[in-house]
Amino acid sequence: MSFWNDPLKVAADWLEGVFAGWGMDAILAHVLVAFLGVFLLITILMVLDIFLVWIERKVVARFQDRLGPNRLGPFGLIQPFADIIKLIIKEDTTPGGADKVVYNLAPILSMMSVLILWAVVPIAPVMLGTDLNVGVLFLIAAGAIGTLSIIMAGWSSNNKFAMIGGFRQVAVMVSFEVPMLAMLMIPVIFAGSMNMNAIIDAQNVWYFFLSPLGALIFLIAAIAELGRAPFDLAEGESELVSGFNIEYSGMKFGMFYAGELLHAFTFGGFWAILFFGGYRFFGLEQVSPFLAILILVIKAMLGYWVIMWVRYTMMRIRIDQMLGFNWKFLTPLAFTLLLVTALVNALLAGASTWLYVVGMFLANVVTGWIALEIARSATRKERAQVEGPKTVEAHH
């Protein structure tokens, strides 16, 4: 067990030895080392967050056929630091009549709900915050705390626009949790466990190939959970004057903004872990945990890029269209897909890998096609009602 094989354990043991040498009690040393580990993880995540701001601005610029920040530092790399300094020196207002405790607690809870997600993300085969055997459900639980922070922000700002924005955002988040939960169960069915590490270990074939429709629905639900376009009605500056964010300025707004970017990156990471094999890449991850971390970061960046791509390509959807889409199309489709997956999994349980992969893939495609046909016929009926019967022109 050298440093290159298992860096965290070696460092933790060495630190505990140092603390014991200072005369500290063994349990206390252990707890202190655990706290230091959490501190290190949060520091790395926040530094990553800064660069996510840069990535976001450069990528949106390229999608919009322009250059993006390129004045401060090489390729504009110092730009996020300038943004942070600006946010820190801005005046930290609290609106009069606002509920001070709740108002100040909301951005903290929002950031916290993103950071605790990283406790269950396996970044290398031996590096894991905590090996929770309900890791997949923990994802939804952290989302629940994020939802709470948004409604706290919306209500405590003492501002009707903020409240409406907060209500809408929470309604969208709570609604889209249902198909997301159903889609989270699909890798669980394949892997037979809710443990994140077990799901990665069981992905000899990436689950994206086993269940592309599941990955797609999970992506849609995740984008809605994040509150990003095309589901950002509550936050769009041209809609509700940026919704629950209105009364927040300075670093509190910075926490919401940076928290949202980190949340998007985290969901890119979860998409990679659940459907694209996580840190696995044809055995490369066994070589060194640092290589595993690199693979996971690359995959998470690709997932994040897809989320950004969707954001900067699609237009915003209205709130009633969003909720109608979820409850009338996505949720029934998600549960049907879950049933079909469980059925095919039970039928093909003993079959060879290739048969299983092809069978599951075809089941997904068939389910998706049937769902699209039903949606199409419903749209045709609706359009006929709105436009009136089409007149057939006589051909000369």
Added chain:
Amino acid sequence: MTAQQIIFLIVALYTLGSALMVVTTRNLVHAALWLVSTLFGVAVAYALLNANFIAVVQVVVYIGAIAILFIFAVMLTRKDMRDAGPQMNSNWWAGALVAVLVFGGLTSLLSGWSGFQNTAAALPSGFDAISLLGESLTSPEAFVLPFEVASVLLLAALVGAVYVAFNKK
């Protein structure tokens, strides 16, 4: 005092303190937020009892759904942004007396039970609570019937709640 006992005491005091704030604070939105804090304390208590599936489901169902419902309901049923008037009945001392008597009665009843001072046996290694729970909920020899009845109950509640709260314009 072992570390486990200290942690349990901290969690229990935090939860009971939050619960007291739920039932005594004037501002109802604050009461709902204190309820969130209480529910979180209860989730930590479940984790201390090695029931981690129940702990996570507590956060998802109670905090993520029921507490949000409460906050929505509080916000939709207030006439203005401030709470006026007394928050408690005129007979609140009688309620307090009943609560204290119930607590005393429960504790004395339970302390007469022989297993009151049991300590927890260590869980067998490789004990997978989730798969056992799944088997209990779906196996005909175990609890599949209450599980299905609970699903029907949820469906009835869903339909009923939508119908009752529907705003017929």
Added chain:
Amino acid sequence: MVPLSWYLIFAAALFSIGLFGVLVRRNAVAILLGVELMLNAVNINLVAFWRYSEAFAMAGQVFAVIVFAVAAAEVSVGLALVISVYRRRNTVVADELDMLKW
């Protein structure tokens, strides 16, 4: 080791606080908050009994899951009723809701 009595006393205290909330509060939503506390106390009892007896008898955890479902159903119907009553009578104070439909 934490003896079972501590968990049972904790659950009994939480139950009594919830009971106090139900008996004493005027606002209907606040009464439902008290009911939630009581349901949580019962759940703690169930899970504690599961842990402190034979671990393979999952009845405690199963019962706790069913209580989750029942609590969610009860809260949603209860709050729907409260909101519906508020729309008609413009009040949620329990004392003022004392007449049936006339």
